Amino acid sequence: MVRYLRYLLPLAVFLLLAAFLWRGLALNPHDVPSPLVNKPAPQFDLPLLADPNVHVKRDDMLGQVWLLNVWASWCVSCRQEHPVLMRLARQNIVPIFGLNYKDTREEGINWLNDFGDPYVASGFDANGRVGVDYGVYGVPETYVIDKQGVIRYKHTGPVSDEALMTTIVPLVKELNG
Amino acid sequence: MKRYLIALLLCVPLVGQAKEATYENGNPEMYQRVMAISGELRCLVCQGQSLADSHSEFAVDMRNQIQEMMEEGKSDREVVDFLVERYGETIRYRPSLNSTTVLLWFGPGLLLVVGIGALYINVRRRKKAVLNQPLSAEDQRRAEAMLEQKSGDKQA
Numbered sequence A: 001m002v003r004y005l006r007y008l009l010p011l012a013v014f015l016l017l018a019a020f021l022w023r024g025l026a027l028n029p030h031d032v033p034s035p036l037v038n039k040p041a042p043q044f045d046l047p048l049l050a051d052p053n054v055h056v057k058r059d060d061m062l063g064q065v066w067l068l069n070v071w072a073s074w075c076v077s078c079r080q081e082h083p084v085l086m087r088l089a090r091q092n093i094v095p096i097f098g099l100n101y102k103d104t105r106e107e108g109i110n111w112l113n114d115f116g117d118p119y120v121a122s123g124f125d126a127n128g129r130v131g132v133d134y135g136v137y138g139v140p141e142t143y144v145i146d147k148q149g150v151i152r153y154k155h156t157g158p159v160s161d162e163a164l165m166t167t168i169v170p171l172v173k174e175l176n177g
Numbered sequence B: 001m002k003r004y005l006i007a008l009l010l011c012v013p014l015v016g017q018a019k020e021a022t023y024e025n026g027n028p029e030m031y032q033r034v035m036a037i038s039g040e041l042r043c044l045v046c047q048g049q050s051l052a053d054s055h056s057e058f059a060v061d062m063r064n065q066i067q068e069m070m071e072e073g074k075s076d077r078e079v080v081d082f083l084v085e086r087y088g089e090t091i092r093y094r095p096s097l098n099s100t101t102v103l104l105w106f107g108p109g110l111l112l113v114v115g116i117g118a119l120y121i122n123v124r125r126r127k128k129a130v131l132n133q134p135l136s137a138e139d140q141r142r143a144e145a146m147l148e149q150k151s152g153d154k155q156a
Helices: A002-026 A076-091 A105-115 A129-133 A161-176 B002-017 B028-038 B057-071 B076-087 B102-132 B137-155
Strands: A045-047 A055-057 A066-071 A096-101 A121-125 A141-145 A151-156
Touching (some): A076 A161, A096 A129, A105 A121, B028 B057, B057 B076
Parallel strands (some): A096 A121
Antiparallel strands (some): A045 A055, A066 A141, A141 A151
């Protein structure tokens, strides 16, 4: 047994290392786990993109499961994601609240007019302060927030149909009970 | 001479580009503090760069955020905690010591100790094995012949 150990041990170490490295290859280095998941969504109080006189707060959204989608007119990936959100909005499964991130009011509004508006409303976060509170680092980002205002999931990058069907929609349904 | 002059001219635009991330406003002392702390923080959108090294929009925003918080009188510790709260421990190049990072901190040292230990035991065991090995009659004769020859050389 001991005789075999000297051959088996290095082999075992090699296999372990190879398994870790193989796993590492499949990880996306841009995917930074958010510390905010399962924590209360940060408070905000923002003017609407469509109307600077109307403000919306985080607590206005309490009592329902909702998506917070961070977007901007300058964001190329948002364009790729946009049709997916439009389809989701039409299905009336979950309200999508937009966070218009570091944009100008005019360009933001034009973007929605040109491509369609999947949002129940969009808050206007011109200086990106709310974005920082939510740990936004790459637009688009999507948060699933439950009835108590707790972030339950964060998706970084454009939401695909697949991500919707396999993760986001099932989670929304589960949270809605 | 002309060739040297051209070579010199070719260097000119490079000097301009090698400049560090731009110094926007505030006093130089503040700038030093912002840069010192940015050097400890990972730029999440650009692989392998710190917030101090990067020109990406994310890094510039973060540096502005850090500077603003410092101007409000926040300590370095408070600024880092603020960012960790939002972006996670990943943003720090030197994550704090806790149950999930303990292997990260001490794993390499542990491996080194285990490796040296294994080497030590191995060498000792081998030494003992060599010492316990009796010489064959042939080897004994050769060794004696060599020793004799050596002492013979000295006398000569």
